[in-house]
Amino acid sequence: MIIACFDGMTENIFNNIIEYLPNHQVLLNDSNYKHSILYNENLPHTVPSWIQIFSGKTYKDTGIYDFEKRNRDGSRLNEYVKRKDLQGIEFIWDKSNQNRFIVYNLWICIPPLRINCHYPLIWTQWDVLKKNGEEFIFELCSEINSYKWCIDTLLKMRCEVLIWHCLFPDQIHHAFSYEEKYNKPISDKFIKAYKAVDFLLGKMIKQNDDVVIVSDHGDCGAAFEEIGLVEPICAHNRDGFIASNFLSELPSNHSEMYLMFEKYLMKEKIKRRN
Numbered sequence: 200m201i202i203a204c205f206d207g208m209t210e211n212i213f214n215n216i217i218e219y220l221p222n223h224q225v226l227l228n229d230s231n232y233k234h235s236i237l238y239n240e241n242l243p244h245t246v247p248s249w250i251q252i253f254s255g256k257t258y259k260d261t262g263i264y265d266f267e268k269r270n271r272d273g274s275r276l277n278e279y280v281k282r283k284d285l286q287g288i289e290f291i292w293d294k295s296n297q298n299r300f301i302v303y304n305l306w307i308c309i310p311p312l313r314i315n316c317h318y319p320l321i322w323t324q325w326d327v328l329k330k331n332g333e334e335f336i337f338e339l340c341s342e343i344n345s346y347k348w349c350i351d352t353l354l355k356m357r358c359e360v361l362i363w364h365c366l367f368p369d370q371i372h373h374a375f376s377y378e379e380k381y382n383k384p385i386s387d388k389f390i391k392a393y394k395a396v397d398f399l400l401g402k403m404i405k406q407n408d409d410v411v412i413v414s415d416h417g418d419c420g421a422a423f424e425e426i427g428l429v430e431p432i433c434a435h436n437r438d439g440f441i442a443s444n445f446l447s448e449l450p451s452n453h454s455e456m457y458l459m460f461e462k463y464l465m466k467e468k469i470k471r472r473n
């Protein structure tokens with residue numbers, strides 16, 4: 200099973216430029232795929248959302264609200280969540296034989312979490328929210344070949360479950376949300392950035408495997424007053440996205456998503472025993 204995590208992927212946003220995105224079109228129109236909103240019933244921030252999807256635990260259970268740690272009163276600590284902060288949480292790969300999994304760059308800590316995966320970290324910068332659209336698109340396009348190489352290699356490795364995370368859609372929304380918010384004519388840069396995401400999506404859906412494409416939250420395109428010039432406010436909303444070529448029924452929220460994974464792994468275990 201391939202679980203391709205496209206952070207912040209939002210149907211309302213990619214639908215605006217769907218004619219440029221052949222692989223996104225497959226998710227919406229191909230009869231092999233079902234798609235739907237995946238509702239974020241807890242906190243539409245990246246870190247607690249993925250933690251809930253892969254462990255069943257909410258931010259209330261873990262005390263982890265975002266990339267940045269906070270005091271009990273909500274004030275910022277200026278310290279990021281590290282891998283050691285996740286130690287008390289039992290993830291789906293801890294509950295099963297860990298050899299069955301590869302987890303590639305899941306952004307639930309900094310640097311992002313990886314299990315059974317020793318490829319170089321492609322995205323080394325953590326200042327994307329301070330970049331403007333121009334700088335961001337330059338960096339994204341220059342990284343795309345390394346991503347391509349990385350996906351090809353990961354897919355060749357034998358594992359039962361590949362969990363692969365891509366932060367690009369969320370980053371694009373933060374970098375270009377001025378256009379989304381004010382309905383300005385969509386720029387060539389925004390389209391170019393999304394085409395890069397579409398290319399990576401194509402890599403995933405062209406595999407002869409069970410595929411789930413999933414996002415942690417949606418985006419309402421209001422992160423910045425001006426592109427990259429002021430502090431971001433939360434642009435996320437609760438309407439994430441899910442598509443799959445094998446699930447007979449799609450989960451509708453994060454708790455159901457976790458239960459679906461558990462069920463799938465249990466079923467595979469039984470299949471192997473027989």
Ligand SMILES: [Zn+2]
Pocket residue numbers: 206207244245246369415416
């Ligand atoms: Zn996110």
